[in-house]
Amino acid sequence: MSEKILVVDDHILFSQSLKGLINSLQDFEVLDVLKNGQELVTYYESNKIKPDIVLLDIRMPVMDGIETMEWFKENFPDQKVLALTMEHEEETIIKMLKLGCRGYLLKDIDPDEFRYAMETVLQSGYYYSNEVAEVILHSEDKRKDQFTKRExxxxxxxxxxxxxxxxxxxxxxxxxxxxxxREQLFAKLNAKSRTGVVLYAIKNKVVSI
Amino acid sequence: MSEKILVVDDHILFSQSLKGLINSLQDFEVLDVLKNGQELVTYYESNKIKPDIVLLDIRMPVMDGIETMEWFKENFPDQKVLALTMEHEEETIIKMLKLGCRGYLLKDIDPDEFRYAMETVLQSGYYYSNEVAEVILHSEDKRKDQFTKRExxxxxxxxxxxxxxxxxxxxxxxxxxxxxxREQLFAKLNAKSRTGVVLYAIKNKVVSI
DNA sequence: CTTTACAAGGGGAAAATTCCCCTTTTTAAG
DNA sequence: CTTAAAAAGGGGAATTTTCCCCTTGTAAAG
Known part of the structure; x- marks a missing residue:
């Protein structure tokens, strides 16, 4: 009996190619390929077969990965979701995991590891690549450097x-x-100018423009 | 007789998936899947079968797409190369095309259009998606507002x-x-501080961080 | 109780940025 | 030929940023 997969990614060439690869794996089949979170919500609201795993990209138009995870947390908190993305930014990883994402895969993963990740999630519920494990390990440290409200x-x-x-x-x-x-920020960010502070804030997505 | 394709992309899951998709297309076969420009140079320097088309990502470690195109221009100027990437930044598109890239595909292209693109390049030598054609059309206009080299x-x-x-x-x-x-940039960007200039440059992807 | 963190603030001055007024030379386009 | 753009540069000074030395008060944790 095949494990059912839903692929959500706006990069059609990738998602269609991935569908081919997953369908070639024994025990896995792709139910459908959707282009964004909104299409996924529509899919769940219709009486279609629910997947065992959702493979979810983050950067998508209309409704992105974070928003989609928020929807899952509220509507299907037990649905197993694996992020599959190029985004290796710590803030994004932490946010997705906090929203209940079962694993975080980068698109440079090889197909064997990819298959192993899906199997692990199905069996034990969670999969963390080495890179993501590193992020989680150090995220507690980083919290010490967070900004105060006023800052x-x-x-x-x-x-x-x-x-x-x-x-x-x-x-x-x-x-x-x-x-x-200003002095506090300079010290925290090891900056020596306003420009340095701005560059840090944007680069680390503390501030978006 | 199959058209021979070489895939160059560091996102292994994507490239391996794409290999599967291409091999499923009649008349096409993937010779090999490489992870960056350096691996491609090594491939060409060995006596291996040369491809009909190279599918080349841009953002790669070790040797990126631009650098790879520069190498092709110098060593195999007639090799048909299609960029296949998420990068829809005008500067990048123009640069790749100027270096002799035969087409520029975004990863949200669907497989049928993807196949058509490859066939078009093989027949007439060039393929431009609507989005990329827009960029080319407007790039002459934009040049009026461009910065000088020194700026x-x-x-x-x-x-x-x-x-x-x-x-x-x-x-x-x-x-x-x-x-x-400084004064020239302030005038061109309608900025009144260095911070304003920095914000503009990053927001408009003139400078990446 | 002491210590730490956060919030708010001061005096004074050096360094950096911005501003306002210009210049000359070279190159390319009309 | 003239004009405009690009490149390089000047004098002088106001404004802003950065730096260095501090302060007090409140709240929370140990």
């Missing part, structure tokens, strides 16, 4: 063309306090 | 923690000249 507020304003004086006005603070926050 | 050089250095004085040293210019360039 984060300041950081968002720093990533704009406002002068510090203007930022002080917006936050109802003295320019001297702003200078204090 | 671009400066812009990349601005998106760093170097002081203008340091940038002047790196570009072998006077700080007054740097100030001139």
């Amino acid at each position: 984060l507020e300041f950081l968002h304003l720093v990533c704009s063309e406002r002068t510090y004086k203007e930022i002080a006005g917006e936050m109802n603070l003295s320019p001297k306090t702003i200078d204090g926050y | 671009l050089e400066f812009l990349h250095l601005v998106c760093s923690e170097r002081t203008y004085k340091e940038i002047a040293g790196e570009m072998n210019l006077s700080p007054k000249t740097i100030d001139g360039y």
Whole structure:
């Protein structure tokens, strides 16, 4: 009896190719190939066969992987979902895992490991590649470097063309306090200029533009 | 007689899946699957069968797609190469085409169109998807707003923690000249601070981080 | 109780950025 | 030929950012 797989990825060439590969694996068959989270919601809302595993990309238009995981958490919290993506950014990995994702696969995984990952999830419920395990291991450490509420507020304003004086006005603070926050961010981010802070914030997706 | 394809992509799951799909197409067969430009150079330097088409990803470690195209231009200028990538950044598209790439495929192409693209390249030499054709059509317009060579050089250095004085040293210019360039960028980008310039450059993917 | 973290703030000044007024030379397009 | 663009650069100064030295008060944890 075949394990049923649903593939959700907007890169059609990839998803169709992957369908071929999965169908060539003994014990696995692809139920359908969907292009985004919205199509998946529609699929679940119709009386179609539910899959054993959902392979879910993250970067998709209309409804992305994170949003889709949020929907699963609320509607089908036990559905086994494996992220399958190029995104190896820590924040994304942690977020997906917290939302109940059973594993996180990068697209450079080889087909044997891919098959092993699916089998592991079906048997024990979770699969972590070495890279992802590293991220989880170090994520507790990283938490120590998180920003305070006020710092984060300041950081968002720093990533704009406002002068510090203007930022002080917006936050109802003295320019001297702003200078204090600037100093705190410099220390935390090992930055030596506002530009450095901005580059860090955007690069690490603390702030989006 | 089958058309011979070489797949160059570091995402193994994708490339192995794609191999399966291509091999399932009548008249096509995959010679080999390589992980980066360096592996491809090694392949060409050995006495192996040359492919009819190379499917080449851009973002790869060790030797990327651009570098690989440069190698082809110098060593096998007539080799038919199709870019196959997620990168829909205009600068990248133009660069690849200028280096002799016969077509530029995005990974959200469907398998039928994919097959048609390969057939078109084999027959007439070139294939452009609608999206890429748009880029080419508008790239002449855009050139009017493009940065000069020196401005671009400066812009990349601005998106760093170097002081203008340091940038002047790196570009072998006077700080007054740097100030001139700063002014030029401010005018072109309607910016009023270095932070504004940095935000624009990153947002519009003129500079990547 | 002490210590730490967070929030808010000060004095003073050096360094960096921005601004405002220009210049000359070379090259390419009309 | 003229004009515009690109490249390189200058004097001078105001504004902003960064730096270095601190402070107090509150809340939470040990």
